[in-house]
Amino acid sequence: MTQHDVRPPDLEMRVRIAAEQGKARLRFILHSPNGKVALSHREIEGPLLQRNPEKYQGYLLSKIEKLGERLDIDRSLLLQPEIKKKLESLGHDLWRELFSSELRAVYRRVIRPAVHSWVIVSDEPWIPWELVKPYDDGEPGEPLDDDFLCLRFALTRWLVGDKPFVPEISLGRLAVVVSAPDLPHAAQERKLFNQLKETFPGLHVEAPRLDSASYVLEFLTSAAFDLVHFIGHGTPMTAHPDEAGLPFADKTALRPADLHGSAATSLGRSRPLVFLNACWAGKEGWSLTQLGGWAARWIGVCGCGAFVAPLWPVRDQAALTFAWSFYEALGHGATLGDAALAARLRVAKERPGDPSAYAYTVYGHPNARVLFDRESATHDAPGAGAQTRTRSWVQPGPRRWPRRLAAMGAALALAALAHFTTTPLADRFFAVEPAMTAPGRTVADLRPPAEKPAPAFSSSPRSSATTTVGGLQFRISGGQASLHYALKTALRRAAAPLTEQGISGWTITLELEAPRIDPVSQGELPLQSCHLTGRAEARGAATRLDLGPVHAVNAQFNATKACEAATGAIAETVLSRFAEALPQEGEP
Structure with missing residues (x-):
């Protein structure tokens, strides 16, 4: 073409x-x-x-x-x-x-x-x-x-500007930057490019582990990449859009303002497709005399051929689904606009009620083609009279569950969505450091509200609580008594899909340590991080399942809210491990 x-x-x-x-x-x-x-x-x-x-x-x-x-x-x-x-x-x-x-x-x-x-x-x-x-x-x-x-x-x-549409982007060299390996689905999103490489052997994928913004900029300007894909968190800066950030483990951040001069010339020389899969990365604003932000910088200054990023926070699972669907459609020959449409429709179908489906902005010629070196694609060897067909590539999933739990995967996905949609807004406010995890891809651009200091957690006599969902009973011991209500609520929510599948007769025990509160900061934002740790097991009529240690971290302006939000991640981890550990048909 x-x-x-x-x-x-x-x-x-x-x-x-x-x-x-x-x-x-x-x-x-x-x-x-x-x-x-x-x-x-x-x-x-x-x-x-x-x-x-x-x-x-x-x-x-x-x-x-x-x-x-x-x-x-x-x-x-x-x-x-x-x-x-x-x-x-x-x-x-x-x-x-x-x-x-x-x-x-x-x-x-x-x-x-x-x-x-x-x-x-x-x-x-x-x-x-x-x-x-x-x-x-x-x-x-x-x-x-x-x-x-x-x-x-x-x-x-x-x-608007002096950069024309790019009607065709030929991919040869791909750069993948994972700025937040703590994201639950970052590894799966990274596998997408391994799959592309297998299907189109002519592609050259580079994904070095880089933990500093300066190293990333040096890497991206070291060669003419045809595709640049970021996986990580995003920080908006409403008043100064060119200072929005993609934070890294060493607390540095890559910002639109960093793409200037010879670096911008180098980044744009192949007019690449740029995909920033990080919250807020598609948000624009005014600089002194013109538009500012990631889109304006990559397109108007660097001159990339296409740019994709979300306008607001997206859930990690939704970000993975959009990326897989988008590249899958492009790999099968869809135009840029049709690939965006297919990805949006898929997220909307799989995650009803999630605004992530409408978040992604796609800049580029709607009928542009992204070429994956089709002549080098792997083919199945045709038999006599058979037609040659290109090998398809699909999103990798978790290990196969027993047949009687086949419907449970979708149910657990809905449970995860339920947790996301019922977690307080501040669940998105967390400091970016290697040990911290969060379900979304954003660090909020807010200042802490004026409020009384959060009460410190202190050790207290060992307490316990129980709750029942259908035929599942949960026993909670240790930790902080004030968190038991939030944890019971989270466990009931996460367990609902399992009980709907008829899973019953189990008692799940969760023993928690006292929460650890540490002061952290993101830029000028003083936050309080809450570390929850514990161990879980499940007992049936004649079976004991060791569900192992569990750990969750959340940081917000208020330590109490951070710990309450972390209980949701604890509940999802316990129920997910329980579902995977259930005996298969024919097993004792």
Whole structure:
């Protein structure tokens, strides 16, 4: 395939900002470069923004983050159907407030029936276009009620400037940087590139273990990489987007501002595909005179050919699913926009109610191709008269469970999602150091609220508690008595899928040590980390299962909240080990 074979997008929507009455007005220019629809540089006046857009963006992202924690804006608990409705409400509000009556009419009559590939080129850094959800009952007949734009169209973005689209990216040399090996699914995400290497032997994958931002920058500028993939945590800096960070184990962080001069020239010389799989890495803002943040730096300064990153915090499992689905689709020949659509749809299907499905922004030509050196792909040896077929590659999974537990894997995944969506917002606030783990990929850009110092934990007489879920009984001993309620709640939540599968007749004992509280810091943020350790076992009618030691660490501004959040990770670990250790059919 040559570059001129790449079809132009069906629709290009240019979003401009015009000053009016001391406020900002949006203006849209709609154009169909391939003539798919009858739109040729049509200009449509958009709304006049009535409030500070930066503050509105902050409110919107805060609300989305809370929904990801299964909390409403007032921190009251929400059920999954309520979360879905809240997300739809946000999408409907964005549609109603951003799309003028003229633009809504064009969408209904022109865009909706025929457009598939859609690229948005915008001057503004505030609007999550992916989350817009069209709804219109202003015309006779059935109301228009479409899915979110990112789940209906092959939707991408691009930035205004002197860097043109790249219609084709040929992969030869790949760089993989794991800045947070503590993430539960980082190893699986790393295996993705091993699988790519096996399927396309022409690829050269480099993934050295680097624990400092300076080493990473030196590594990335040492060769012309065609793909750069980060796996780790992200820290936003709302007021200074070029100081957002990808933190490393030595407490240093790689920042957009670090990509400048000869380093930027070196990083962009092959116009690579860049994927920052870290929370907040897709968030933009204003620098002094132009857009700032990772997208603006990689595209506008370095000149990469495509850029992928989430706008808000994403769960670790969702990040893994999106990455696998995205590369899998590209490996099978999908365009950049279609690969993004496939990955978004998969996350939305597997994780209903999780805002992670709408978080990823994809910058690039929607019909661009990412070539994996197809001629070198591994083939099965064809038999007589058989057709040659490319070997497929799939996401590696956990070891196979017995047949009677086949449905339990999905149930445990839902349990993990339930834990994620019911954990306090502050569960995301943790210091980045090698021993610390967290289910999300973010370090919050917040200052600690004014509050009384957290009470110190002290040793107390050994206490115990019990709880029952269906036919499973849990006995908790030791630790801190004040944490037993939170732990019982977490165990009940994690055990529900097992009891629904008919697992019963077991007593699971969890013996905890007293929590250890240590002061830590992330930049200027003083945090309190809580280390929970213990040991678990399960006893059935004639069987004892040693579930081994368990350990969880969480850090927040408040030590009590950190320990309460850590109980969720303890419960998930215990129940996951229990499910895997259950005797298979035919075993005693």
